[in-house]
Every structure is written in C-alpha cells, then in structure tokens.
Amino acid sequence: MRYDLIIFDNDGVLVDSEPISNTLLAAYLTELGHPTSYEDSLRDYMGSAMHRIHDLVLERTGQRLPDDFDDVFHARVFAAFERELKPVPGAGLVLEKLAADGVPYCVASSGSHERIRVGHRTTGLDRWFDEGRVFSSQDVGRGKPAPDLFLHAAKTMGVRPEKCAVVEDSPLGVQAANAAGMDVYGFTAMTPPERLTGATQLFSDMGQLADLLV
Secondary structure, eight states: OOOSEEEEOOBTTTBOOHHHHHHHHHHHHHHTTOOOOHHHHHHHHTTOOHHHHHHHHHHHHSOOOOTTHHHHHHHHHHHHHHHHOOBOTTHHHHHHHHHHHTOOEEEEESSOHHHHHHHHHHHTGGGGOOGGGEEEGGGSSSOTTSSHHHHHHHHHHTOOGGGEEEEEOSHHHHHHHHHTTOEEEEEOSSSOGGGGTTOSEEESOGGGHHHHHO
C-alpha cells in the first residue's frame, strides 16, 4: 500500500445518504421561501457543512435561516435515515479489506458527529469505526473546501498529509483534499466526472477502490 492513511468522506461515499438529505434540504428551503430544486441542492450544498447553507442563503437573499433550522433539518434527516438509508454498495468490503491488511483508515465528514453515527449505526458500518476514527467538521473551524478537516484527521492519526489518500464524491471535498496536499480519489456514482476536476483518479464502483489504492 502506497498510503499510510485512507480518509473517507461519509455521505455518498460510505452511506448512500445524498439523495435523502438533498431531497429533504431542497424541500425545507423551499418551504421557508427559498425555492430550491433537488438539482440545486446537489450543486450548491453537496459535501458542505451546515454553515455553508446559512452563508449562501444570506448572501443570495439577505435573509437569515431560522435559529432552529439545523435542529429541524437534522430531525427530518435522521428519521428518514432510520427508514431508508443503505450503505454504498461495496463500502463494507473495502473497509474489511483495509482492516485485514492493517491499513489505517478513518472518516472525515462535513456532517455532525451525530449524523455520522446515525448513518453508520443504521447501515451496520459502525463496526468499522471506533471513536478514534471519526472526524467531523464540528471538530474544526472551517468545513470543506478548506483543508482543515483533512489536516486535523491526518494529524490526529499521526500521518503526514502527503501519505494520505482521500475518497470523495463532491467538488468541495476534492478542493479540500487538494488544498491539504493529499491525493484524492473521486467517486463518480452520483457526481459527473467533470465536476471532480483535480482528483488524482476517478472511479465509479466502490468495489474498484481497493485495487486503485495499491
């Protein structure tokens, strides 16, 4: 293995949450008077921390989202996760292989710790992630596309950035990995390849990943 640490994004890479969360986000923003389609949500918010949603709405409309926006949105998302969420096909097998080969790995997500845990518990991926392997944008001052989260994960895991590989499916995540000085493997199952410019390599099937990392 040419890398000392594999850093996984969570939503859309390990758990198939992007269709659920972006459908709900578009509906909630529209409900609040900010018309947003599913496609708009994917384009503008996929891979971002919650503060980016607040910032973009304020920038575009001059209006602030309600103080309870995050709580209401997360309640809707978590309820939907419990009903519908599945792991990304092949994600469990990749984690199993990395663990068997003794390759360090972790997750670094724009989502909250609670969101990560709910998703992992619902899909059965929690068996692969103890507390020391879970990093959230809550842990740093700035979310993606800033490199802070990936650099924090690498530092905590004791690995130099240039020895890390990031697995991402969003343009913001690819930008963050590049800014951190890490190789990044762009997962194109939901994102058009042309939107992941800057990725070290692109792939469309999670089952391909283990072989690409060697």
